[in-house]
Amino acid sequence: METLVLEKSKKYNRLINVLAVTIPVVVAVLLGIRQKVDLGSWTKILPHVNAVINSLTAILLVIGLLFIQSRNIAAHRRTMTAAFALGSVFLVSYVLYHLSNESTAFGGSGAIRPIYYFLLISHIVLSVVVVWFVLRAVYFAYSNQIAEHKKAVKWAFPIWLYVSITGVVVYLLISPYYQ
Helix, strand or coil, X not given: CCCCCCXXXXXXXXXHHHHHHHHHHHHHHHHHCCCCCCCCHHHHHHHHHHXXXXXXXXXXXXXXXXXXXXXXXXHHHHHHHHHHHHHHHHHHHHHHHHHHCCCCCCCCCCCHHHHHHHHHHHHHHHHHHHHHHHHHHHHHHHCCCHHHXXXXXXXXXXXXXXXXXXXXXXXXXXXXHCC
């Protein structure tokens, strides 16, 4: 099977920068829409689907790390591409859910409340930040700029893994309050 190789070009860097800003801004705007779109009751399952996607992404990230540590570049590439694809599916699913459903309030109290909000806020902030790093890491890998890929991954990997894991933890903490 032939692998995709992108050319080294400044246009890709510009595209990455535009996407890294545009994606979070568009998501924020869409989430801020007060009038929800009726997409049907099936959207109620999307938070559960998103938790599965985040879980699988975290697993793939760790497996991808193990593959590259064992110098299995082909398996690493396939695994990380699958993680990236899952992240893209997650983004679409997340937007669809929030376009069609009101946000769920956290009902916990006591010590768990500040823990939940710390995890939620750090998850949200880092999910915005990680977009740029992940896009750069993917581009550098597919354009065979391995030294640059390694630099991007030093930041992308731990942030992406944290965002994936905290997404699941936040879901588990708020899931009792879904209607």
